[in-house]
Amino acid sequence: MSNASECGNIDSGNSFLSLRVASVFIILLCGTSGALFPVLAARSKWLHVPKGLFDFAKYFGSGVIIATAFIHLLDPAMDELSSPCLAPEWQEYPYALALCLLSIMSIFIVELVTFRWGTAKLTKLGIHHDTHGHDIGSHAAHGPEGAGLPTSLQSKAVDDGSDEAELGQRSGHSRISHDDLESSTMKFISPETAAHILGIAILEFGVLLHSILIGLTLAVDPDFKVLFVVIIFHQTFEGLGLGSRLSTIELPGATRRLATLVPIVAALVYGIATPVGIAVGLGIRHTYNPGSATASIVSGVMDSLSAGVLVYTGLVELLAHEFLFNQEMVNASNGRLAYALVSMLCGCGIMALLGRWA
Template sequence: MADADSSAVNCGSNGRVDTYMGLRVASIFIIMAGSTFGALFPVLARKSTWLHVPKSLFDFAKFFGSGVIIATAFIHLLAPGLEALSSECLSARWHDYPYALALCMLSIFSIFIVELVAFRWGTQKLANIGKTHDAHGHDLGSHAAHGPEGVSESKTVEASKSEASSDIEAASPKHNHVFDHNVLTQVIGVGILEFGVVLHSVLIGLTLAVDQDFKVLFVVLVFHQTFEGLGIGSRLAYLELPRQYYWLQIASAVLFGMTTPIGIAAGLGVRTTYNPGSATGSIVSGVMDSLSAGILIYTGLVELLAHEFLFNKEMLHASNSRLTYALCSMFLGCAVMALLGRWA
């Protein structure tokens, strides 16, 4: 029985797959279409002047996407990472310690340090810019710094403040330092989120290309990538970037749409030698899945849950019905993605 079990495990480098080749090639374009649509539609719909999407639908997409990302972290990344790094093909040293959980924890703290340093550096830079502007009288702060020097000038100063403030908000929001800080926070958060999702997407594309049970995994991944794209796209859509940086949202959505097809194409190219169940394949996928899980766990719990529900004044003061709607949308996204984990 032991010999039969050991022979059933293919730990070698031979992973040749020749079944469903036409469908495997077609999956590159089918999954590209689904994932790109999921990521790009929310971005284009929110900026569109002719496509009037109700705000409630955007809220659904945003919170549904949050649930998708959290479920992806635990069900589609951490669980496969644990399984890969406990493979029978690995040496005994890999079984002496929970490396997948340790790598996940390392990833969480690494992302925290990166964000902490980035925020401190960005805040200092914005403060320096603000001081420079105030010194030369180019910003609203210069008016406030000087203050009204007499009773007769108070109304004039207040009027100039109001006029300058409205001009800044309407015509040039990039001079508002609070706005800049919020943009920095959003860009870093979404950038970290996309980095983790991109690593995951390339790996599952590579796995799909060489998987023997292709049909079931293919169908599941079409929905998987579309929902995951929706999660990314809804976050990108809510980035309040200056108009000249709008292209970043489009480029990020397209990048996500390309990652899984790139993984599939690479997998088809190495299908004769790559075996995801081999020792090398298990180590690579296990390490990458565990690191990506840490990224998405941190992003999902801190950037999405905490910032959207606990630290968001709008949500704290929202009606019970709106809060319930947001929570149900998030739980639905989590449930759907967790259910897909039954097959992929």
């Protein structure tokens, strides 16, 4: 087949139209369920999920995110930006890899600046900060209850922790309650917490871009049936990975209602992303050609940037912080560590296998 015919307009017409319309609602249900499950399991009292199952979902989702970056984003981006439909200049340089690298370094610089700015602010306020991740809001284990408080509050907390009989005799000195400590702590956000929130926001952005693009592709792809089945699993597993990250969001200073709503809304936004892409694709199915030069460039650039987002998030935010810098995992038994690793590898392996068909 000639390049001209390959790059010509492909009109999928009304083939499988009823199933394509149904896919909007099916994928909406699957993707939203996958993203909401870890969030609700971590924050609701009525959904009692064993810790082992929740840990499996968390580590399985981490593996899904990493496999998505390499198999479902970076590889298609390389194909799209080396398409014979593009000008010869696109063949002279690995633009997909360069854009992925640009994305990785940009996110690293943003997180570095955020961390340094936050640390400087805390130091200026006289707040103790442990750069190894033991203060409040860190990725790893939390430190003592008074960590992260201004020096004056820490001293007061220590002083008030002495013998209660003696404290009762001090007319002007009352014990600081746990609520007082918590309310004082919530006024400050540690650099780790700020970087953690930023990392999850970047992860959501990258996943949303990818989800909209695959929804658009699904709506117009001639090989709809196979792609549809694969994307159901893809969106469910990817939602599980994103939801496991959303479930760890901490919002110091926010009300309990807001802290609960933010991850739920983020999960719902993910759930509707692919259906929105499908709906748009159905609306332009007679004119949109996924193999055209313009479509290849847009998809390739977006997939490359999204791949960088997921590579950085998966390797740094998920693997490094969960396994290397998490004191709880460092001190965990060999059995628990093996369980976490196997869960992560299962997610990575299954998502990589799905790349055989999509």
